[in-house]
Amino acid sequence: MLNLDALAAQPELPGDAVMLRQLDASYLDGVWQSLHDPETARYTGTHATFTREQVERFLAARPAATDRADWAVTRAADGAFLGEVVLQELDASNESMSLRIALGGPHVFGRGYGTEATRLVLDFAFESVGLHRVGLEVFDFNTRAQRVYEKCGFVREGVLRDALLWNGTRHDTVVMSILSTDCRFP
Ligand SMILES: CC(C)(COP(=O)(O)OP(=O)(O)OC[C@H]1O[C@@H](n2cnc3c(N)ncnc32)[C@H](O)[C@@H]1OP(=O)(O)O)[C@@H](O)C(=O)NCCC(=O)NCCS
Structure with a gap:
């Protein structure tokens, strides 16, 4: 039985090195910078371009969204914006959603932030929302992300x-998923 109120409430998720907070327009500068990072664009396959106003409008609408959860990944020590992680594409009938994550550039890659943020979101997805499946897609050349997802x-x-x-x-795009019955952090 899904708890869609939990999804709509989208609580802050505290970790050791990261703190996940509701994404909103206060993170515009960080998100804008991430969108212009060439490595992040390649790893996320972002062809589209956006105006700053479009991005601001999108971010401002995030807190009111009830069928998805958009978190800013922030550094626990000082609140610095590191990137974003999103649970989206709610398929309530099948108790399924998808996950996407993008940190803001090479200066924050490879420090464990992505792994911790992904684990926090999976705990929330399975324990609080009660999902059965979380899926994602990742490009074949993105071996770092694949490693994180497998971990x-x-x-x-x-x-x-x-x-x-x-x-x-x-x-190629690799399709991956984790089920509530799978070993979470093997
Ligand atoms: C993918 C992403 C979220 C991972 O987060 P991260 O904080 O950089 O990753 P972590 O530091 O938590 O973990 C990286 C792991 O991959 C390993 N790794 C690093 N580079 C690697 C590579 N080129 N190939 C394989 N493994 C690699 C690390 O050794 C580490 O594994 P370990 O803990 O077993 O040693 C982040 O790099 C990112 O946002 N990248 C750009 C956008 C993106 O790729 N998003 C995902 C789209 S599907």
């Missing part, structure tokens, strides 16, 4: 062939 218990399900065309080269 958190995601299982590889297959590939979407040539799903991404980036700078003239096609790449």
Whole structure:
């Protein structure tokens, strides 16, 4: 039985090195910077471009969204914006959602923030919301993200062939998921 009130309430999720907080327009500068980081754009396959006003409007609307949860990943020590993590695409009938995460650039990659943020969101998804499945997609060349997802218990399900065309080269997309019955952090 899903607890959609928990999803709508979207509590802060405290960790050791990170604190997940409701994403909103107060994070505009950090999100704007992330959107212009070339590595983050490549790893997330972001072709679209946005105006600062569009991004601000999107962020301002996040707190009112009840069928998804958008967190700012912030550094626990000083509140610095590190990136964002999102539970989205609610399929209530099948007790399923998808996860996406993007930290803001190479200066914050590889320090354990992504792993901790993903684990906090999975605990929330399974223990508080009561989901059965959390899925995601990750590009074949993004081996760091795949490693993080595997560390958190995601299982590889297959590939979407040539799903991404980036700078003239096609790449496969790997589909992964974790179920409530899987070992969470193997
Ligand atoms: C993917 C992402 C969220 C991971 O978070 P992170 O904080 O950088 O990762 P962590 O430091 O928690 O963990 C990285 C792990 O991958 C390993 N790793 C680092 N580079 C690697 C590489 N090129 N290939 C394989 N593994 C790699 C690290 O050794 C570590 O594993 P370990 O703990 O077993 O040693 C973050 O790098 C990011 O936002 N990247 C850009 C956007 C993106 O890729 N989003 C995901 C789209 S699906």
